[in-house]
Amino acid sequence: MRKRSTPALNSGSMADVSFILLFFFLMVSSMGSDYGLMRVLPPPVDETNKNEDTKVNERNVFIVLINQHDQLQVEGQLMDIRNLRAQTKEFFLNPSNKPNLSDKKEEEIPLFGKVMISKGVVSLQNDRGTSYKTYMMVQNELTGAVNEMREEVARARFAAAYDDLTEEQRDAVGKYIPMNISEAEPRNIGGN
Numbered sequence: 001m002r003k004r005s006t007p008a009l010n011s012g013s014m015a016d017v018s019f020i021l022l023f024f025f026l027m028v029s030s031m032g033s034d035y036g037l038m039r040v041l042p043p044p045v046d047e048t049n050k051n052e053d054t055k056v057n058e059r060n061v062f063i064v065l066i067n068q069h070d071q072l073q074v075e076g077q078l079m080d081i082r083n084l085r086a087q088t089k090e091f092f093l094n095p096s097n098k099p100n101l102s103d104k105k106e107e108e109i110p111l112f113g114k115v116m117i118s119k120g121v122v123s124l125q126n127d128r129g130t131s132y133k134t135y136m137m138v139q140n141e142l143t144g145a146v147n148e149m150r151e152e153v154a155r156a157r158f159a160a161a162y163d164d165l166t167e168e169q170r171d172a173v174g175k176y177i178p179m180n181i182s183e184a185e186p187r188n189i190g191g192n
Contacts (some may be wrong), residue, residue, distance in 0.1 A: 060102050060119045062091045066138055068129030081137055088145035092118045092177070111172040112157070118180075125184040142181055149177045 064084070065073040072079050074087060094101035102120030109115055122142055126135055147162070150173050154162040158169055165173065 057103060057119070059100065060121060062088065062102070062120060062122045064122060064124045064138065064142070066124075066126040066130045066134055068127040070131050070134040072134075072138065081134075081141060084138065084141040085145045085148070088122065088142055089149055091122075092120045092145070092149060094118065094120075107175075109172055109175045111169060112176055115176060117176055117178075121180040121182055123182050123184065126186050128186045130186070143179070146177060146179050146181075150174070153177055 063075055067073065072081050072084065074084065079087065091101050094104065097104075102118045104116040105119055106114055107117050109117075124138065124142065126138075151162045153173050153176055154160060154165055154169070157173070158165055160169075162170065162173060
């Protein structure tokens with residue numbers, strides 16, 4: 001009796017087929033990369049001025065703190081997060097030129113000419129124990145305040161929604177209402 005041999009499966013091109021399938025799925029699958037917070041980092045420190053202290057007028061800093069119990073403290077006072085957007089807008093715009101809100105400076109902006117813009121900066125700091133949910137809610141309110149101000153300026157100046165403006169117009173509105181949000185490294189504000 002003769003032993004029958006089983007034919008071997010030709011697997012020489014299996015690696016090629018696997019590579020082609022991998023390549024195909026990488027090309028046709030969508031990878032969302034538009035997640036995260038949009039923030040502009042400060043420019044690098046000039047080596048010649050590295051030792052000089054930058055003096056910031058306390059009037060121009062809007063201090064927002066979140067403690068380990070997810071409580072919001074704005075300018076030393078406890079605040080409900082629902083009021084943060086309105087307070088931020090009032091701080092930046094300072095319509096009545098109050099001495100405890102941000103100061104303004106005259107600047108030349110394309111499509112606007114010489115205008116008075118806010119020197120205000122939001123300083124956000126959270127505790128290491130702050131929940132991510134509260135942190136994101138505060139971020140959304142601060143960003144929402146800036147977006148609302150930009151929308152109001154776009155409608156008043158160009159009679160159009162901010163998203164419908166040309167790139168040049170959006171640039172001008174962005175310079176008129178900059179996103180000046182500074183984040184400090186988290187620390188133990190509330191203790192442990």
